[in-house]
Amino acid sequence: MKKIVIVLLACVVSLSTRAQIMNSYVQEGEFGLAVGLGHYFGDLNTRAALNRPKFSAGAFFRKQFSNYIGVKVAANYARLGYSDVYSGNEVQKRRNLSFNTNIWELSLSGDFNFFKFFPGVEGFTYTPYVSLGVGVFSYDPFAYLNNEKHFLRPIGTEGQGSPAYPDRTPYGSMGVCFPLAVGFKYSVTEKINMFAEVGYRFTNTDYIDDVSTTYAPDAFQPLPNGQPSIGMLLADRSYETGTPIGIKGRQRGNSAQKDAYVLAQVGVSFNISSYRCPTPRSW
Numbered sequence: 001m002k003k004i005v006i007v008l009l010a011c012v013v014s015l016s017t018r019a020q021i022m023n024s025y026v027q028e029g030e031f032g033l034a035v036g037l038g039h040y041f042g043d044l045n046t047r048a049a050l051n052r053p054k055f056s057a058g059a060f061f062r063k064q065f066s067n068y069i070g071v072k073v074a075a076n077y078a079r080l081g082y083s084d085v086y087s088g089n090e091v092q093k094r095r096n097l098s099f100n101t102n103i104w105e106l107s108l109s110g111d112f113n114f115f116k117f118f119p120g121v122e123g124f125t126y127t128p129y130v131s132l133g134v135g136v137f138s139y140d141p142f143a144y145l146n147n148e149k150h151f152l153r154p155i156g157t158e159g160q161g162s163p164a165y166p167d168r169t170p171y172g173s174m175g176v177c178f179p180l181a182v183g184f185k186y187s188v189t190e191k192i193n194m195f196a197e198v199g200y201r202f203t204n205t206d207y208i209d210d211v212s213t214t215y216a217p218d219a220f221q222p223l224p225n226g227q228p229s230i231g232m233l234l235a236d237r238s239y240e241t242g243t244p245i246g247i248k249g250r251q252r253g254n255s256a257q258k259d260a261y262v263l264a265q266v267g268v269s270f271n272i273s274s275y276r277c278p279t280p281r282s283w
Contacts, residue, residue, distance in 0.1 A: 029063045029070065030193065032269025038078030042259035043211040044097060045082050052086060054079040056263050062111060067118070070111040072131060078103040080139075080208065080261055094245055095252070096237040099141040099152065099209045103261065105201075107179050109133025119271050120190030131181045131199075140173050141210040145233055152210040157235040158252060159216030168213070175205040185269070193269045200262045208261070211253035215246040 037053035045052075058076035065071070081100035084092045115127035142151045153173065159165035181199030188194055206212040220231040233239075236246025246252070 028272040029061065030269040030271050031061045032059070032193070032195070032267050034058045034060075034195075034197070034265035034267030036263060036265030036267075038080055038103070038261055038263050040080040040082050040208065040259070040261050042082075042206070042209045042257075043253035044084055044087070044092070044099070044209050046092075046254070047088070049086070052082055053264075054081060056265060058263070058265060058267075060269075062269075067116045068113045070113075072107075072109045072111050072133070074105075074107050074109065074135075076103070076105040076107070076263060078105070078261065078263055082209065094238050094241050096241045097143075097209075097211055097252075098237075099143050099211075101139045101141040101208060103137050103139055103208075105135050105137035105177065107133050107135025107177065109135075109179055109181070117185075117187070119187035119193060119273070125187040126185065128182070128184045131179070131183070133179050135177045135179055135201075136174060137177050137201075137203075138174055139205075139208050141208065143210075143234060145230070150230060150234060152234065153207075155231045155234060156219065157210055157216075157231065158213050159219035162216065162219035164218050165216055168216070171205065171207040175203050175208070177201040177203045187271075190273070191271050193271065194266075195269060196266045198262065198264045200260065202260055203258050206253070206255055206258050208259040209253075212255045213251075213253060215248060215250050215252050217246055217248055 035057045038056035039050055039053045041048050056076060056078035058074055060072050060074035062070045062072040080103055083098035084095050087093055109131040110133060111129055111131040113127040113129045116124050117127045118124035140151055140153060142149055153171065156162060156170060158168060160168045160170045179199045179201050181197050183195055183197030185193050185195035215236060217236065220229055220235060222232065223229050236244055238245040
């Protein structure tokens with residue numbers, strides 16, 4: 001009987017000690033680094049294929065307001081790109097367009113932990129989480145023609161900026177995104193966490209890929225020597241797969257649906273913590 005009492009007392013002391021640690025420990029926040037992959041969805045990838053991921057990386061700072069709620073400021077880079085040659089749609093294969101772009105993103109998100117998270121305290125060292133936010137990003141699509149790089153925005157491949165299409169103004173190099181992410185983090189030690197996160201970015205632009213509306217062949221003129229200009233060659237590349245299809249007014253993209261991208265990353269974060277004096281207890 002005496003041994004049972006001693007064991008029970010030890011358990012009570014242990015639980016009391018852990019409770020005091022949890023009550024005194026304050027996770028102020030964390031900062032971290034991540035690497036992973038980015039993928040684009042839009043007019044060149046209409047079926048949400050995940051067959052051409054490219055490099056991404058990021059850094060963030062999270063301010064924790066409780067065990068469950070935090071606010072995160074994040075900066076991310078991603079290389080995005082796609083080509084009609086990867087499509088299973090024969091019409092898109094004939095269209096034969098392609099692009100690449102560098103994405104630089106800055107966002108602010110609210111995070112919610114599903115479980116109580118106390119780094120270094122057994123039983124509270126992991127949690128799935130979800131976040132929702134808003135951000136801005138820069139993009140500047142380009143393509144290669146005869147192994148030469150050409151930025152597409154100043155060319156106006158759909159007649160943007162051409163007198164023949166006064167209603168089509170050049171698109172900007174900045175966009176707004178709305179990151180929706182889910183993740184999982186695990187406390188390796190009191191100071192260090194590991195995490196994995198997948199975040200989908202809804203955007204307000206349809207020009208990440210430089211494709212949105214209809215062909216505008218009369219926006220371009222041949223060179224003085226009669227050869228096609230760079231604009232003519234990049235606006236309609238179906239000549240590389242057969243008879244050109246880019247007649248005026250024919251659909252080139254779908255302006256009703258905005259472009260999007262996803263970032264899948266893993267990383268490490270470092271906790272910023274403090275301790276408060278436990279509340280005195282009266283016995």
